[in-house]
Amino acid sequence: MKKIVSIKDIARMAGVAPSTVSAVINGKTRQARISLAKVEMVKQVILQTGYLPNQAAVSLRTGKTRVIGLIVEDISNSFFAALAKQVEAKVYAQGYKIVYCSTDNREEQGREMIRILSRQVDGFIITPTAGMEEDIRQLIAHGKPVVLIDRYLPGLNVAASLVDNEAGVRDGMRHLLDKGYKRIAFVTVTHELVQMQLREQGYITEMVTAGITPCILKIPYVAGQADVIEHITGFLQSEKPDAIFFSTNYVGLAGLEAIRRCGMTIPGDIAVICFDDNETFRLFTPGITALEQPIQAIAHEAIQMLMDNFQGSGEGQDMPGTGLRMFAPKLLLRSST
Amino acid sequence: MKKIVSIKDIARMAGVAPSTVSAVINGKTRQARISLAKVEMVKQVILQTGYLPNQAAVSLRTGKTRVIGLIVEDISNSFFAALAKQVEAKVYAQGYKIVYCSTDNREEQGREMIRILSRQVDGFIITPTAGMEEDIRQLIAHGKPVVLIDRYLPGLNVAASLVDNEAGVRDGMRHLLDKGYKRIAFVTVTHELVQMQLREQGYITEMVTAGITPCILKIPYVAGQADVIEHITGFLQSEKPDAIFFSTNYVGLAGLEAIRRCGMTIPGDIAVICFDDNETFRLFTPGITALEQPIQAIAHEAIQMLMDNFQGSGEGQDMPGTGLRMFAPKLLLRSST
DNA sequence: CTGAAAGCGCTTACAG
DNA sequence: CTGAAAGCGCTTACAG
Numbered sequence: 001m002k003k004i005v006s007i008k009d010i011a012r013m014a015g016v017a018p019s020t021v022s023a024v025i026n027g028k029t030r031q032a033r034i035s036l037a038k039v040e041m042v043k044q045v046i047l048q049t050g051y052l053p054n055q056a057a058v059s060l061r062t063g064k065t066r067v068i069g070l071i072v073e074d075i076s077n078s079f080f081a082a083l084a085k086q087v088e089a090k091v092y093a094q095g096y097k098i099v100y101c102s103t104d105n106r107e108e109q110g111r112e113m114i115r116i117l118s119r120q121v122d123g124f125i126i127t128p129t130a131g132m133e134e135d136i137r138q139l140i141a142h143g144k145p146v147v148l149i150d151r152y153l154p155g156l157n158v159a160a161s162l163v164d165n166e167a168g169v170r171d172g173m174r175h176l177l178d179k180g181y182k183r184i185a186f187v188t189v190t191h192e193l194v195q196m197q198l199r200e201q202g203y204i205t206e207m208v209t210a211g212i213t214p215c216i217l218k219i220p221y222v223a224g225q226a227d228v229i230e231h232i233t234g235f236l237q238s239e240k241p242d243a244i245f246f247s248t249n250y251v252g253l254a255g256l257e258a259i260r261r262c263g264m265t266i267p268g269d270i271a272v273i274c275f276d277d278n279e280t281f282r283l284f285t286p287g288i289t290a291l292e293q294p295i296q297a298i299a300h301e302a303i304q305m306l307m308d309n310f311q312g313s314g315e316g317q318d319m320p321g322t323g324l325r326m327f328a329p330k331l332l333l334r335s336s337t
Numbered sequence: 338m339k340k341i342v343s344i345k346d347i348a349r350m351a352g353v354a355p356s357t358v359s360a361v362i363n364g365k366t367r368q369a370r371i372s373l374a375k376v377e378m379v380k381q382v383i384l385q386t387g388y389l390p391n392q393a394a395v396s397l398r399t400g401k402t403r404v405i406g407l408i409v410e411d412i413s414n415s416f417f418a419a420l421a422k423q424v425e426a427k428v429y430a431q432g433y434k435i436v437y438c439s440t441d442n443r444e445e446q447g448r449e450m451i452r453i454l455s456r457q458v459d460g461f462i463i464t465p466t467a468g469m470e471e472d473i474r475q476l477i478a479h480g481k482p483v484v485l486i487d488r489y490l491p492g493l494n495v496a497a498s499l500v501d502n503e504a505g506v507r508d509g510m511r512h513l514l515d516k517g518y519k520r521i522a523f524v525t526v527t528h529e530l531v532q533m534q535l536r537e538q539g540y541i542t543e544m545v546t547a548g549i550t551p552c553i554l555k556i557p558y559v560a561g562q563a564d565v566i567e568h569i570t571g572f573l574q575s576e577k578p579d580a581i582f583f584s585t586n587y588v589g590l591a592g593l594e595a596i597r598r599c600g601m602t603i604p605g606d607i608a609v610i611c612f613d614d615n616e617t618f619r620l621f622t623p624g625i626t627a628l629e630q631p632i633q634a635i636a637h638e639a640i641q642m643l644m645d646n647f648q649g650s651g652e653g654q655d656m657p658g659t660g661l662r663m664f665a666p667k668l669l670l671r672s673s674t
Numbered sequence: 675c676t677g678a679a680a681g682c683g684c685t686t687a688c689a690g
Numbered sequence: 691c692t693g694a695a696a697g698c699g700c701t702t703a704c705a706g
Contacts, residue, residue, distance in 0.1 A: 056396035057683035076422035085413035394699035
């Protein structure tokens with residue numbers, strides 16, 4: 001086990017004091033008015049030894065960890081996984097690292113994760129679960145920046161970056177209406193989170209504008225995949241819509257299975273569109289028209305807001321960058337509509 | 338911004354010395370022979386204040402970070418995302434955290450990540466890229482435990498946890514042969530990593546055993562999705578196989594598209610099987626027979642080996658738990674074969 | 675049985 | 691322009 005070089009070793013090797021080395025590392029040679037010759041000397045030694053400061057010591061001294069906590073609903077879900085990838089690239093480029101964890105939408109889990117991580121990260125990017133309001137409020141009160149992603153909690157004035165749910169659904173609806181579909185059904189899940197309500201709202205608004213009576217199926221959030229398929233199958237048989245709008249990935253995949261079971265053809269018997277794209281929709285025969293979330297924009301904006309907070313006061317005063325940033329999804333036209 | 342309580346505050350509030358508090362926190366009250374009354378006193382105060390030790394200080398003092406570095410090829414890939422999820426559950430349960438990063442199979446990227454993280458984690462779980470041998474060797478020489486996952490580097494005697502590639506392919510092949518398919522083609526990518534060679538080897542072995550001439554298409558690894566589809570389309574038209582074995586997810590998805598373009602039906606014109614399962618294969622019409630990787634077993638074994646290292650010497654001596662752990666994939670029979 | 679003291683590796687006023 | 695010293699919050703011998 002090789003001995004690890006410390007700032008003292010570097011100082012000794014360069015013939016200067018540790019504080020000089022520190023100034024060089026942190027780019028404070030101007031303020032400290034270190035001579036150019038010494039700066040060069042120190043840089044040489046650092047390069048030769050491959051010296052890297054002990055981050056634990058830096059953190060202890062400065063109170064900064066250069067770590068960001070990424071708390072998502074489920075890292076194995078393709079949407080969050082893609083988000084994590086986008087976050088990663090940005091964050092490492094700025095010299096930060098990421099620790100992640102999944103809440104699986106369990107309130108207790110999320111709370112515990114915040115507790116464990118709160119002292120060990122400089123800030124959070126969080127997919128909030130219902131009931132997390134108070135924890136997030138406290139985090140911010142303690143001067144720990146938080147940016148919400150993918151959704152927000154109404155009544156909690158915290159920066160958030162997400163897709164424009166209502167605009168997306170309205171886009172998709174106008175496409176269906178333009179194509180001449182009339183009996184357009186909307187299939188969604190009961191969910192306390194605001195984004196589902198916004199999507200439903202978008203649907204209702206467009207239907208009402210078009211002068212057609214809305215036709216909505218709401219599936220209990222807790223239902224398993226098999227149950228969801230059952231629900232949709234029954235709904236298709238009784239309502240006989242000519243087009244169907246699935247509010248989310250998860251429901252859409254079950255919906256395709258239900259349509260298959262009913263022996264209906266797409267788009268002949270029924271047109272299909274879904275909020276959220278995925279590989280299955282792309283490869284399905286026929287391709288399924290979908291609203292693709294601008295994951296990169298969402299992730300980049302979230303990081304940007306968080307980093308802006310780091311620059312700013314960071315002292316529990318008014319956080320800059322609070323408020324919602326929404327990005328319109330992209331309508332991917334495929335053969336299903 | 339509220340003042341953060343330290344061990345001194347707890348000590349003062351409980352009327353004991355900081356070292357006593359430390360002993361209580363670390364469960365060393367027996368060795369230190371602290372009276373039960375004081376232990377209770379301290380525990381009370383800790384509970385009331387919600388005190389959590391400053392991890393930076395602990396790390397600085399003990400040299401342990403209780404963080405694990407997870408370096409994968411691409412966290413947004415569903416396989417690695419699923420792996421990350423399994424790793425996460427295990428790791429948090431043991432009081433560790435995870436920082437992740439993706440290499441995108443770029444050697445430089447992986448090396449840089451190891452450099453950045455090496456001082457800040459207690460150990461690594463790595464999906465190695467070619468050319469990483471030396472970096473991993475050095476990590477271990479410096480007493481930093483490493484467990485490889487999903488693949489290993491021949492010639493590098495490091496613990497690794499992965500699927501049994503050859504056994505999986507042979508399983509799938511025997512299934513096809515039993516069903517009476519003869520002109521079974523194998524489509525793979527050129528790739529220096531060992532797992533692709535093992536899969537190919539499994540195919541060849543079974544074909545030779547069955548007395549049939551192997552028929553292999555190797556696609557350059559660098560090819561984009563469109564190119565891959567082209568390659569496969571041409572291959573299908575010239576070779577006219579009655580069954581096709583895709584060596585991996587990525588190739589299989591392109592393969593389905595190629596089959597569609599050729600106007601072939603599955604399994605009528607051609608049977609399909611693929612190494613690695615995914616949602617598309619499950620929902621495709623017909624369902625695609627696949628070999629599902631035992632992700633949970635792979636992840637759990639990796640963590641177990643890593644944690645065993647933490648218990649052990651950890652001093653750059655012979656690492657316990659070196660060697661390969663392989664888990665057979667599960668053959669999911671669907672309608673495509 | 676318990677507490678005072680040293681020290682992990684940094685950064686930051688501060689003295690010269 | 692540069693270096694000595696204090697201190698971040700812990701843990702660990704060690705003295706009593």
